[in-house]
Amino acid sequence: MLTLLGVAAVVVGFAVRLNPLLVVVIAAFVTGLAAGLSPVDVLKAFGKAFNENRFVSAAYLVLPVIGVVERAGLQERARALIAKFRGVSVGPFLIGYLAFRQITSALGLTSIAGHAQSIRPMVAPMAEGAVEARTGPLDDDTRQRTRAMASATDNIGLFFGEDIFIAIGSILLMVGFLASSGITMDPIHLSLWAIPTAIVAFVLHAARLVLFDRRIRRSSAP
Amino acid sequence: MIKLGAVYVLAGLVFAAFAVLSALDRNNGKRFGNAAFWALVSTSFLAGDILGDLGNGVLVLGLAAIAGFGLLGRGQPATTSPDERRLLAERFGEKLFVPALTLPVVVAFGVLVLKPLEFGGQPLLDPKQATLLSLALAAVIAVGVGLILLRQPVMSPLQEGRRLMDTVGWAALLPQMLAALGAVFALAGVGDLIGQLVTDWIPMDARLTAVAVYCLGMAGFTIIMGNAFAAFPVMTAGIGLPILIKQFGGDPAVVCSIGMLSGFCGTLMTPLAANFNLVPAALLELPDRYAVIKAQIPTALPLLIANLVLMYVLAF
Numbered sequence: 132m133l134t135l136l137g138v139a140a141v142v143v144g145f146a147v148r149l150n151p152l153l154v155v156v157i158a159a160f161v162t163g164l165a166a167g168l169s170p171v172d173v174l175k176a177f178g179k180a181f182n183e184n185r186f187v188s189a190a191y192l193v194l195p196v197i198g199v200v201e202r203a204g205l206q207e208r209a210r211a212l213i214a215k216f217r218g219v220s221v222g223p224f225l226i227g228y229l230a231f232r233q234i235t236s237a238l239g240l241t242s243i244a245g246h247a248q249s250i251r252p253m254v255a256p257m258a259e260g261a262v263e264a265r266t267g268p269l270d271d272d273t274r275q276r277t278r279a280m281a282s283a284t285d286n287i288g289l290f291f292g293e294d295i296f297i298a299i300g301s302i303l304l305m306v307g308f309l310a311s312s313g314i315t316m317d318p319i320h321l322s323l324w325a326i327p328t329a330i331v332a333f334v335l336h337a338a339r340l341v342l343f344d345r346r347i348r349r350s351s352a353p
Numbered sequence: 354m355i356k357l358g359a360v361y362v363l364a365g366l367v368f369a370a371f372a373v374l375s376a377l378d379r380n381n382g383k384r385f386g387n388a389a390f391w392a393l394v395s396t397s398f399l400a401g402d403i404l405g406d407l408g409n410g411v412l413v414l415g416l417a418a419i420a421g422f423g424l425l426g427r428g429q430p431a432t433t434s435p436d437e438r439r440l441l442a443e444r445f446g447e448k449l450f451v452p453a454l455t456l457p458v459v460v461a462f463g464v465l466v467l468k469p470l471e472f473g474g475q476p477l478l479d480p481k482q483a484t485l486l487s488l489a490l491a492a493v494i495a496v497g498v499g500l501i502l503l504r505q506p507v508m509s510p511l512q513e514g515r516r517l518m519d520t521v522g523w524a525a526l527l528p529q530m531l532a533a534l535g536a537v538f539a540l541a542g543v544g545d546l547i548g549q550l551v552t553d554w555i556p557m558d559a560r561l562t563a564v565a566v567y568c569l570g571m572a573g574f575t576i577i578m579g580n581a582f583a584a585f586p587v588m589t590a591g592i593g594l595p596i597l598i599k600q601f602g603g604d605p606a607v608v609c610s611i612g613m614l615s616g617f618c619g620t621l622m623t624p625l626a627a628n629f630n631l632v633p634a635a636l637l638e639l640p641d642r643y644a645v646i647k648a649q650i651p652t653a654l655p656l657l658i659a660n661l662v663l664m665y666v667l668a669f
Binding site: 132134135137138141142145148149150151152153155156158159162163165166168171173174175176177178179180181182183184185186187188189190191192193194195196197198199200201202203204205206207208209211212239240241242243244246247248249250251252253255275276278279280281282283285286287290291294300301304305308309312314316320321322323324325327328331332335336339 | 360363364401402404407410411412413414416421433437438440442443445447452453456457484485487488493496499500505509510512514515516517518521523524527530532533534541543546547577581589598605606607610611613614617620625627629631633634636637639642645648649651656659667
């Protein structure tokens with residue numbers, strides 16, 4: 132039971148907004164010590180796992196080119212481009228992005244978009260531009276909510292698209308798990324049964340985007 | 354065969370450059386904190402495999418200490434002003450999209466064309482890592498395209514990259530740290546313990562209750578662990594397999610697939626899924642660290658209920 136103290140440490144640490152890197156280290160020690168490991172063993176286990184997971188941080192290699200195009204004015208251009216299409220409002224724009232992200236993820240192309248390479252340089256400025264074109268300059272609160280919604284749309288499109296692709300990590304994990312339990316499963320069945328949820332996710336989030344659009348327009352109506 | 358090691362060397366060199374440029378940045382009052390932080394990340398990429406487990410552990414303590422004691426500042430590399438950017442945006446026009454769109458094109462090319470390539474029976478790219486290798490290749494090509502097409506200074510990729518990296522700050526390392534925490538949790542048997550608690554304390558004689566416990570459990574467990582992959586084996590071994598599939602005769606494909614997607618609803622609601630939820634908030638310079646999570650919860654909760662209903666209707 133004591134090993135659950137580590138989970139409690141994470142919850143409390145995040146809730147009081149302590150620096151998360153410190154929270155994680157503390158939680159690792161609490162968990163390991165409660166499980167009867169020595170401090171050195173905890174540190175070793177943590178260091179080993181950190182080293183094995185370096186691929187997680189390698190994705191920041193896209194930041195230099197994003198910085199270069201921002202320096203040359205991409206965000207401004209993205210904002211101006213969407214303003215030219217007066218008919219495009221933020222709701223339909225993000226719904227279009229949601230569909231794009233879900234469909235490409237379902238084809239296995241999960242890494243062609245993302246927060247660093249598409250949301251920050253293009254999608255968020257375009258979403259802001261779409262709002263601005265209708266309501267004039269944005270206040271801070273609306274700008275932040277629009278940006279957060281752009282990121283949320285990327286996550287939702289990715290999560291509920293990728294599982295339709297048969298060679299994605301989560302499908303392989305399920306196949307492996309079932310195999311070790313004596314059930315042979317063709318990955319195509321798992322990916323096909325991801326489609327109903329994908330459709331519901333699209334409908335739900337698209338409806339929210341329409342409401343979001345309406346609310347923003349109403350709140351900033353003169 | 355090109356392996357992940359090549360990407361690590363590249364990342365190590367880029368972070369080393371961030372460290373040196375940080376140290377030279379007199380506009381950042383905490384420049385040595387930033388320099389030390391990125392130098393540690395660089396060391397991890399370049400020498401992680403020879404540091405040993407304890408060495409890597411000490412390195413992580415160093416990262417956490419720098420971040421935890423507030424020694425990280427935000428570098429201020431000379432960049433273009435908002436007015437200059439508006440002028441540049443007009444001058445370059447739609448050309449500005451080319452480097453950014455080079456990224457997805459090269460990634461898609463890597464995944465669809467390079468990945469299946471073989472030379473003398475050896476695949477060109479390590480098949481397990483083809484996506485990340487493609488992304489690194491795309492990043493390099495796109496930088497070249499950006500420099501030439503937009504005639505930017507040679508140092509700009511490193512300086513502007515450092516600017517964005519400092520914008521993300523310590524949050525950049527959180528996903529990797531959380532993955533390591535997951536390993537410690539697994540070692541201590543945290544997941545199995547929670548799974549056992551759930552199955553011991555909640556009666557599941559009714560099919561609907563069992564479906565609800567499995568779906569909500571997947572989401573709840575993912576919120577605690579930050580990762581649906583950690584929740585899946587525990588919840589499925591505890592409830593999905595013995596009760597939903599064996600006892601009630603549910604279709605394993607439906608149970609597993611929708612179970613995993615219930616976990617993904619949890620991913621949308623937890624700060625522990627840092628790369629999806631906290632890093633974007635930092636990248637978009639949102640003052641509320643949890644702004645992206647707050648934007649996701651109203652979609653995630655009804656979707657979780659929908660998953661529960663779908664599983665109940667489709668699996669039996």
